[in-house]
Amino acid sequence: MSPIPVTRSHGLEALELVSPDGARATLLLHGAHLVSWVPAGGEEQLYLSPTSAFATGQAIRGGVPVIFPQFNARGPLQKHGFARNKPWQLVSAEVGKDDALAVLRLTDDGATRMVWPHQFEAEISIRVSGRTLEMELACENRGEAPFSFAAALHTYLRLTSAMSASLQGLSGLAYWDSVDQRAGTQHEDLLRLDGSELDRIYQDLKDTLILRDADRRLRIAQQGFSDVVVWNPGEVKGAQFSDMPADGYRQMLCVEAAQVLQPVTLAPGESWAAMQVLALE
Template identity: 85%
Template sequence: MSSILISRAHGLEAIELTAPDGARATLLLHGAHLVSWVPAGGEEQLYLSPTSPFATGQAIRGGVPVIFPQFNTRGPLQKHGFARNKPWQLVSAESGKDDALAVLRLTDDGASRMVWPHAFEAEISVRITGRTLEMELACENRGDTPFSFAAALHTYLRLKSSLSASLQGLSGLAYWDSVENRAHTQHEDLLRLDGSELDRIYMSVKDELMLRDTDRRLRVSQQGFSDVVVWNPGEEKGAAFSDMPADGYRQMLCVEAAQVLHPVELAPGESWAAMQVLELQ
């Protein structure tokens, strides 16, 4: 194993992971935000808005934002919580004989305790090898009182063509439609984009999903997360975003491993961990 030094990307401190087989990834210390993943022999798999700001304390549009300890506006905190806007500490970054791995950590501080009065330690581990990306999010209750939280890996997948893209493996799943604000059940196996806003929380997802996009096949699976959020802002809402081009919605689909509808509850000293795995076929 050889250590990897901190470099810079988009003007911010970053870890540049490179596996011996050529797989690459870029992980910012700001928000523990993964902004690039290029599998061995492949192309960029993540969407990153070219108009997103890269500034301390600001959220980044694209890549994989870490959502913690609140999802969206489901609670009293800022949208999607504070973890994606805070600096994380580097625990380790190494390149091995067949992979590369980085671990970042976030702990409570005075600012976080003002809005969320709990002692915690969160870690994210990012591992690349071949055509596979593994992201594990973990949290430990370091205090003396229980707490609950929501979490998600808000993965923006790059699309070559939203008109031909589909997500397979959702048939039979119940979901909460955040646009219509009501519950549904998915009857079709394929979910296609039509330019309208899509915002769904699929429940009790146990099987892997497959993103099909022209000739590309990207397998999406998870362990420990019970929900999958599928989101695309659509034409109207996408055009209103200041941090994304008007046609940006055509180039991305969020498929997020999440724990939203049943938040995690941790007693003092308890830990939780969950993972999302992306594999280019």
Template identity: 60%
Template sequence: MSKPIPLSRHQGLDAIKLESPDGASATVLLHGGHVLSWVPAGGVEQFYVSPDSAFALGQPVRGGVPVIFPQFSARGPLQRHGFARSKPWQLVMAEQGADDALAVLRLTDDAATRMVWPHAFELELSLRVSGRSLQIELACENKGEQAFDFSTALHSYFAINDLDEASVQGLAGLHYWDAVAAVEKQQRVELLLPTGDLDRIYHQVKEPLLLREQGISTERRLQIQHQGFDDAVVWNPGAEKCAALADVPDADYRKFLCIEAATIEHPIRLQAGESWVGRQDLTLL
């Protein structure tokens, strides 16, 4: 029998901490629908959140899993990465089941969003945590009478011990937009070793990706699989750009790697009444 999970507070903001019976947990803020934490059963924290991040209404949080909607980066007239990550979301439900914990949050248009993006919409963010897995699902419905286009991403910051120990598998053969060099390229080798300023949008990602971290005596393998999203972003600011970020310590670029389920190259078009669903499944192997 399921039991409801009450609201709690995190850094002064309303939050839901999901805890499954097996000990797995995840924390999501109502501010931004922002996933802050994921600890698999028997494991450790998988997401990076900057110690210098602002936890303030109207401001995005640096780290975890921000929801990017309806614009990616500066690819359009809106503020960078859109407005969903800095808006208050509503809690629809949160409960612990027999073998998992679930939460659903909702964001709808209001007068402020319509001033910058004149469309009626409803977003639902659903989380399920159990065992060694976390599922994050984002759904969008066009509630208006006119079609609209949007781009979106689950901007996941994965915590790592050291950037030099990290690699990403599953990208071989894919074409990508290299935002640093401003040119389209192809991934030739199976293993991507993050170095320096890394900002890539990989297109038509069909197979699961694998984040590997190989230390002297430890190995971590995190499988990243998505459905409904066409692209995957791999991002790390490198030393120089990280030093220019006000909300990240200068050396912390070595402590995270972003691997994002996204749809950017070909924005999603929804006619009146239509819906779209995308999902990111994370599994610690």
């Protein structure tokens, strides 16, 4: 094992994970935000907006934002909670014989307790090896009372062409449509983009999803997360974002491992962990 030094990326403190087989990932300490993943012998798999602000305390558009302890506006906190805007602490970062691994930690402080009065410790572990990326999010209740939270890995996947891309494996799943504010069931096995806004929370995902984009096939699996959020802002909403080009919606699809519809409740001393695994075929 050899340690990985802290460097800088986009003007912020970062870890450049490079496994011996050439797989690479860039992880910022700001928000524990993964901003790049290049599998061994492959190309960039994540979408990162070229107009995103990389500033302390601000959310980054693209990569993999960590959503905790609230999803979107489903609660009293700022949208998607505070974890993606906070500096995380480095626990470990090292290169092994066939992988590179980093672990970052976030604990409560005066600022978090003002808006969310709980003692917690969250950790994210990022591992790259070959053509696989593993992201594990964990949380422990360090306080004297139970608390509940939502969480997600808000993964922005890069697309060559949104209009020809499809996501396979959602057939039969119930979902909540956040655009139309109604429940539905997915009947087709392939989900395609048509340029309009797509924002659905699918529940009880059991199978692996496959993103097809030109000649690329990306397998998306999760463990411990019961929901998967599929989101694309579409042409109209995408044009309204100040931190994304007007045509950015054509180059991304969010497939987010999530725990939203049934938040996690932890008793004092209890912990929870869940994972999303991406593998380029």
